[in-house]
Amino acid sequence: MTDAIEDFCIALKNKDFKKAAELVEECAKLLVEKEEAATPLRDLGELIKKSWEDEVDKVLLRSEILVKNVPPLSNTLAQLVQEYNKSEAEKLRKLMRALMNFFRYYSGKRD
Amino acid sequence: MGFHTLSSPDIPIVLASLLHDIGKIYNYYENEAEKYRTKYPEYWHAGAGAELLKELGFPYVIRHYVKYSHTPDRIEKEEYLSLIDKADKTDARLTRKREKRERAPVSIDGLSFEEVKTLHGGDLLKVLRDGLKFKDGLKFDETTLIRCVSILKETTLPLRADLYVKDVSLYIHSLIVSAIVSCWIRGEDPLVVLVETDVGERAKFARADRVEYLSGLQLYAYLGLLGSIAKCLRAKGFIPDVHILSETPLHVVMLIPQSLTQLLKENLARLSEDLHATISLKIIDLEGEVVEEDILRPRPRPLRLGRKRCHFCMRSIPEGEEALEGDKIVCLDCKHISMSYRYIGDNSIVLLVDGVYERGLVYRNLGITAILGMPSEFKDLLIMRLLNPSDYRSIVKYGIVPVDFRVEPFNKDYKIWIIVDAGLLLERFLKAEVYKLHRLATVCSLLPILLENRAKEILKDVYSLLKLDSTSLILQTNSRDGALKFALECLKIGLSSVLVKAGSPGFTFRKLLTKAGKLRVEAGEPYVFVEYEGGVLITEKKYKEACNWVENLARLTGIPVKSLLKIAIEFLPTLEQYGKYEDIVDPVDKVLLLSELLCRLAPIVESILTEDLIFFTLDGRSALRNALFEKPLNELVEILLILKVLYTHGILPEGEE
Numbered sequence: 158m159t160d161a162i163e164d165f166c167i168a169l170k171n172k173d174f175k176k177a178a179e180l181v182e183e184c185a186k187l188l189v190e191k192e193e194a195a196t197p198l199r200d201l202g203e204l205i206k207k208s209w210e211d212e213v214d215k216v217l218l219r220s221e222i223l224v225k226n227v228p229p230l231s232n233t234l235a236q237l238v239q240e241y242n243k244s245e246a247e248k249l250r251k252l253m254r255a256l257m258n259f260f261r262y263y264s265g266k267r268d
Numbered sequence: 269m270g271f272h273t274l275s276s277p278d279i280p281i282v283l284a285s286l287l288h289d290i291g292k293i294y295n296y297y298e299n300e301a302e303k304y305r306t307k308y309p310e311y312w313h314a315g316a317g318a319e320l321l322k323e324l325g326f327p328y329v330i331r332h333y334v335k336y337s338h339t340p341d342r343i344e345k346e347e348y349l350s351l352i353d354k355a356d357k358t359d360a361r362l363t364r365k366r367e368k369r370e371r372a373p374v375s376i377d378g379l380s381f382e383e384v385k386t387l388h389g390g391d392l393l394k395v396l397r398d399g400l401k402f403k404d405g406l407k408f409d410e411t412t413l414i415r416c417v418s419i420l421k422e423t424t425l426p427l428r429a430d431l432y433v434k435d436v437s438l439y440i441h442s443l444i445v446s447a448i449v450s451c452w453i454r455g456e457d458p459l460v461v462l463v464e465t466d467v468g469e470r471a472k473f474a475r476a477d478r479v480e481y482l483s484g485l486q487l488y489a490y491l492g493l494l495g496s497i498a499k500c501l502r503a504k505g506f507i508p509d510v511h512i513l514s515e516t517p518l519h520v521v522m523l524i525p526q527s528l529t530q531l532l533k534e535n536l537a538r539l540s541e542d543l544h545a546t547i548s549l550k551i552i553d554l555e556g557e558v559v560e561e562d563i564l565r566p567r568p569r570p571l572r573l574g575r576k577r578c579h580f581c582m583r584s585i586p587e588g589e590e591a592l593e594g595d596k597i598v599c600l601d602c603k604h605i606s607m608s609y610r611y612i613g614d615n616s617i618v619l620l621v622d623g624v625y626e627r628g629l630v631y632r633n634l635g636i637t638a639i640l641g642m643p644s645e646f647k648d649l650l651i652m653r654l655l656n657p658s659d660y661r662s663i664v665k666y667g668i669v670p671v672d673f674r675v676e677p678f679n680k681d682y683k684i685w686i687i688v689d690a691g692l693l694l695e696r697f698l699k700a701e702v703y704k705l706h707r708l709a710t711v712c713s714l715l716p717i718l719l720e721n722r723a724k725e726i727l728k729d730v731y732s733l734l735k736l737d738s739t740s741l742i743l744q745t746n747s748r749d750g751a752l753k754f755a756l757e758c759l760k761i762g763l764s765s766v767l768v769k770a771g772s773p774g775f776t777f778r779k780l781l782t783k784a785g786k787l788r789v790e791a792g793e794p795y796v797f798v799e800y801e802g803g804v805l806i807t808e809k810k811y812k813e814a815c816n817w818v819e820n821l822a823r824l825t826g827i828p829v830k831s832l833l834k835i836a837i838e839f840l841p842t843l844e845q846y847g848k849y850e851d852i853v854d855p856v857d858k859v860l861l862l863s864e865l866l867c868r869l870a871p872i873v874e875s876i877l878t879e880d881l882i883f884f885t886l887d888g889r890s891a892l893r894n895a896l897f898e899k900p901l902n903e904l905v906e907i908l909l910i911l912k913v914l915y916t917h918g919i920l921p922e923g924e925e
Contacts, residue, residue: 174855174856175855177856178855178856178858178859179855179859181859181863182859182862182863186886186890189886190886248856251856251857251860252856252859252860254860254863255856255859255860255862255863255864256863257863257867258860258863258864258866258867259863259866259867261866261867261870262863262866262867262869262870262889262893263886263889263890265870265873265874265884265889
């Protein structure tokens with residue numbers, strides 16, 4: 158049985174943004190419950206804001222994402238950097254921002 | 269006494285109708301009630317009433333009528349008895365539909381057996397016994413009847429006619445039965461008439477330099493109403509006090525013979541000329557159907573060049589009608605109005621006399637005069653009232669129908685004005701399935717008293733009553749918090765309020781009346797409108813919703829209501845700024861906006877909860893999030909606006925009881 162974080166990742170991989178939007182809040186809550194540290198998550202959010210134009214950008218970004226080690230989010234995001242086009246990347250950025258906002262609210266931590 | 273009335277054989281039956289339920293006073297004395305319940309298994313109160321009247325020295329005929337008032341079939345050839353029984357059932361049992369009956373051992377205003385007192389603070393039985401003792405023997409005349417009406421009003425107005433039925437006063441029930449019998453016995457059909465004087469137009473010229481003018485205007489209007497009704501009833505020999513069910517400064521409910529309605533309209537039209545104010549009347553049959561509605565307007569007095577203008581009403585003064593009030597030139601009508609204020613005092617006996625007497629307040633068109641004095645001085649007495657009795661002893665002493673006329677002058681230091689409007693409540697009572705008339709008359713009689721008591725309780729002595737009658741109350745105060753608290757208390761019983769900052773006295777008075785009338789239609793339900801809080805409209809439904817919402821949230825989150833209110837108020841500008849996330853179609857954009865709102869809520873929550881030393885769990889956060897966003901944003905903003913107003917006035921919302 159998969160949890161909300163895994164389901165969120167699957168939805169992103171399937172480019173099912175509607176499903177991902179439905180799951181993002183639950184995903185943030187679960188991250189809070191699992192006492193995930195705020196800093197690597199925030200870093201992930203910041204990284205995904207960057208644009209990736211060519212293969213060099215992509216590989217650099219993927220390496221920076223993977224080093225944050227927030228499973229299974231890091232792996233999923235690293236994969237998406239490779240697969241998403243421009244408009245899909247924009248949606249991903251919005252969803253990650255929402256994830257960070259929800260995390261901020263549910264964790265009660267300022268940073 | 270100088271009444272021109274028939275010393276008719278009708279008086280015993282009218283008197284008996286008035287006293288037919290007097291035994292119900294024992295409902296408020298459990299031991300006595302138990303004794304009579306055992307002695308008279310059926311209609312114990314009728315037997316008890318007859319015994320009480322015997323103790324007071326009432327003649328056999330009255331006791332006989334009272335004892336058998338509910339069982340006329342036991343006595344042969346007693347048509348009068350069946351009249352009382354039939355009148356008793358009118359209104360109460362018109363429909364087959366019965367109300368849910370729950371016995372509640374309280375008075376109309378919610379007091380327990382032990383707490384109930386007479387209107388002016390006496391013990392029920394003591395006042396009744398002292399007031400209905402006739403030292404020189406009881407005579408079947410109008411003086412006796414008026415004394416009985418006065419003492420019954422003092423003792424039984426706050427009591428329930430039936431312990432199982434809310435909002436129906438024993439006094440009103442007794443009066444309705446006697447008024448119906450008084451009509452039927454002369455072959456007349458009774459109709460209910462509601463009369464209301466609109467002084468708003470006149471009031472707009474009331475200025476701070478003549479502070480007594482407005483309260484004087486209301487007394488003048490009230491006495492004029494009373495006089496025009498009494499004059500009409502006297503025309504056919506009816507005793508007015510039996511037919512006037514409820515009276516307040518600008519509002520009277522009465523039950524009169526159908527044949528007198530035309531004459532009443534004529535008298536009221538003359539009065540409208542004297543007052544230079546509009547008078548509206550509504551005629552209703554005993555089944556609660558409106559038969560006729562009319563508005564009587566005075567003829568306009570054209571402005572004439574070269575004529576002096578009245579200092580108060582600003583109209584041109586007709587030739588030869590100039591009068592002086594202090595150093596100001598006024599018209600004759602305003603002269604009397606400005607003099608009226610001097611008549612408001614404790615234990616003043618005001619007589620309404622047919623004809624024009626120079627020493628009193630004259631109604632030139634109606635042809636009557638209001639005079640302070642003793643009834644024996646005048647032969648053409650129409651009706652009289654005991655104004656502002658200091659306590660129940662005055663009513664026992666004089667035996668004159670008491671009226672509390674609590675209208676006071678402006679206080680220039682009080683900056684907040686409130687109108688409490690009973691329009692919707694009165695309409696609701698008129699639509700009641702049973703006891704329409706009883707309820708309407710009861711609410712008209714008791715509402716001003718209840719409102720004044722509540723105002724006293726909440727606003728202490730920091731207020732001035734400018735208008736107090738069955739349709740509305742206007743008061744001034746300096747306490748913003750108290751004003752809103754009072755308005756919300758009124759909302760709980762179905763009354764609407766408008767709160768504004770004071771402007772010019774006369775214009776503020778009129779503005780309140782106009783605004784309340786407009787909102788009554790627009791809101792369609794009881795409300796509180798706070799103009800100086802950005803025009804917040806708190807309807808009865810929204811108020812309950814807001815209170816329940818925050819109480820429920822407190823329960824789900826474990827956060828005290830006060831802390832929740834602080835959070836909600838701080839969060840409100842963000843919500844208003846972000847606007848309508850419901851309009852966003854794209855699910856990603858929608859969830860992003862929601863998350864942004866929560867992200868802005870987070871620091872507010874943290875700082876307030878840290879300040880209030882409250883630990884907040886993840887479940888609590890989920891509950892708060894759900895409560896905030898389960899409703900459409902505009903509804904949420906409405907609720908938070910209401911809570912903000914409550915909080916800033918130091919009021920913690922109470923959930924539905």
